[in-house]
Amino acid sequence: MYALVDCNNFYASCERLFQPHLVGKPVAILSNNDGCIISRSDEARALGIPMGAPEFQVRDVLRQHQVHVFSSNYALYGDLSQRVFEILRQFSPNVEEYSIDEAFLNFDGMDSNLDFNDYGHQMRNRIRKWLSIPVCVGVAPTKALSKVANKIARKFPDKTGGVYVIDTDEKRIKALKWTKIEDVWGIGYRMKKKMVARNIKTAFDFIDPMHTAWIKTQMGVVGLRLKKELEGESVLALDDVTTKKSIAITRSFPKKLTDYDALRERISTFASVCAEKLRLQHSCCQTIIVMLNTVNYDNGRKSRYFQQVVTLPFSTNSTLTIVDTAVKMLQKLHAENEGLLYQKAGVIVTQLRNENEKQFDLFVDENPKHLSLMKAMDAINGKIGHRKVKLGAQGNQTWNMRQNKLSLKYTTHFDQILTIRCQ
DNA sequence: TCTGGGGTCCTAGGACCC
DNA sequence: TCTGGGGTCCTAGGACCC
Numbered sequence: 232m233y234a235l236v237d238c239n240n241f242y243a244s245c246e247r248l249f250q251p252h253l254v255g256k257p258v259a260i261l262s263n264n265d266g267c268i269i270s271r272s273d274e275a276r277a278l279g280i281p282m283g284a285p286e287f288q289v290r291d292v293l294r295q296h297q298v299h300v301f302s303s304n305y306a307l308y309g310d311l312s313q314r315v316f317e318i319l320r321q322f323s324p325n326v327e328e329y330s331i332d333e334a335f336l337n338f339d340g341m342d343s344n345l346d347f348n349d350y351g352h353q354m355r356n357r358i359r360k361w362l363s364i365p366v367c368v369g370v371a372p373t374k375a376l377s378k379v380a381n382k383i384a385r386k387f388p389d390k391t392g393g394v395y396v397i398d399t400d401e402k403r404i405k406a407l408k409w410t411k412i413e414d415v416w417g418i419g420y421r422m423k424k425k426m427v428a429r430n431i432k433t434a435f436d437f438i439d440p441m442h443t444a445w446i447k448t449q450m451g452v453v454g455l456r457l458k459k460e461l462e463g464e465s466v467l468a469l470d471d472v473t474t475k476k477s478i479a480i481t482r483s484f485p486k487k488l489t490d491y492d493a494l495r496e497r498i499s500t501f502a503s504v505c506a507e508k509l510r511l512q513h514s515c516c517q518t519i520i521v522m523l524n525t526v527n528y529d530n531g532r533k534s535r536y537f538q539q540v541v542t543l544p545f546s547t548n549s550t551l552t553i554v555d556t557a558v559k560m561l562q563k564l565h566a567e568n569e570g571l572l573y574q575k576a577g578v579i580v581t582q583l584r585n586e587n588e589k590q591f592d593l594f595v596d597e598n599p600k601h602l603s604l605m606k607a608m609d610a611i612n613g614k615i616g617h618r619k620v621k622l623g624a625q626g627n628q629t630w631n632m633r634q635n636k637l638s639l640k641y642t643t644h645f646d647q648i649l650t651i652r653c654q
Numbered sequence: 655t656c657t658g659g660g661g662t663c664c665t666a667g668g669a670c671c672c
Numbered sequence: 673t674c675t676g677g678g679g680t681c682c683t684a685g686g687a688c689c690c
Contacts, residue, residue, distance in 0.1 A: 262675085262676035262677075263676050263677070264674090264676075265674085266674075266675050266676055267675060269676070269677090283675090284675090285674070285675040286674070286675080287673080287675080288674090288675085290674090303677095329671090329672080330671075330672045330679090331672075332672080333672080416670095417669095417670065417671080418670085419669060419670050419671080420669090420670090421668090421669065421670090422669080422670085450669090451682065451683070452682075453669085453681075453682065470680095472680090475679075475680095476679085476680075477678090477679070477680085478678085478679090479677080479679075480677090481676090481677065481678080482676090482677080483676065483677090485674095540666095542664095574675095577677090579678095
């Protein structure tokens, strides 16, 4: 059996943990640069504030209903996320951290008489008690079905108490008939349209044998796997997601950029953060992608996308090499597209492998001194603070995101720990 | 004039997830 | 005026190998 544990309105719940007076009140969280709504409490959702809406478009509603609005505080959310996973590991050693706010658990090899409903409530209660974060738990024989079960738990809190178990065929069929096709895990916007055109409106319609061949042509093996999962046959195992297969740093700019020097500074910084993250997970990359984006929201939302891909002769996690390569790529991109105004840029590193399994090139090699230099740099930065030592290319300009409504780093910063006075 | 069969690797792009 | 960021997997097609 699998469980899917999903935190309710996670970011909003994190803010409420340290500001409990917000419980029961509408709360909304903004994306980077305070651009869009990316999380909201049930109360804010009930006000009709759509997910992903640009903040300025819903500003009036927010003000009118006194919605408590926050900038994204990833230091806080990331830390609380890890604490949730820590608790979950007390219930099973097999935990897949699927996203910042949800995890799959597998119970293979555990007591076969386990009462999953009861066990689910124990998880829920412990997370609620220790972290004040409400979660829902769905349990079923496959990952896709546990997603369905979770949705039911979330939708009917009174009847389920936030936990729902699909453990019989009867319950499975009922659940599938209830689940709209667009709510099935793996069916996105485009597939939904095709499905509905073919009169597939629920998850139950989807598993009808008459559609099998069609699903194969439309979705390939992905669709067939999903079908099996919904039929109760487990084909998706728990994934090990602790080491990433690609790392991306991309940002929108507060103001459109065209100036090469400014872009070079941004790309250098993104590239060096990629290198840091690579070293943190003990990986090297062999391929580097630099991208520039123009965005035009007014003119039919047309945006243009430029990118360069370079595969190195050896794999690396040296900041020097990655920044140097990225800047050369930027040079080329910028020269080819003179005068454009860029809204976003990014650096992505892929083709990652463990730093111990490095493949060497016969003739071209990285200066071995990089390795010790990076070690020294990481050690100093670890001691005296984040990114105090950096490359000259990154400059001294600070690129502060707009974060006008940021809460404190309650759990990760000594200066910002909550103070409680006893009278 | 007629010309086999079985592979691998890489890349770009699409679709999806949160 | 103001519109996020970071991932995964699969497929088709090209180029190559013997």
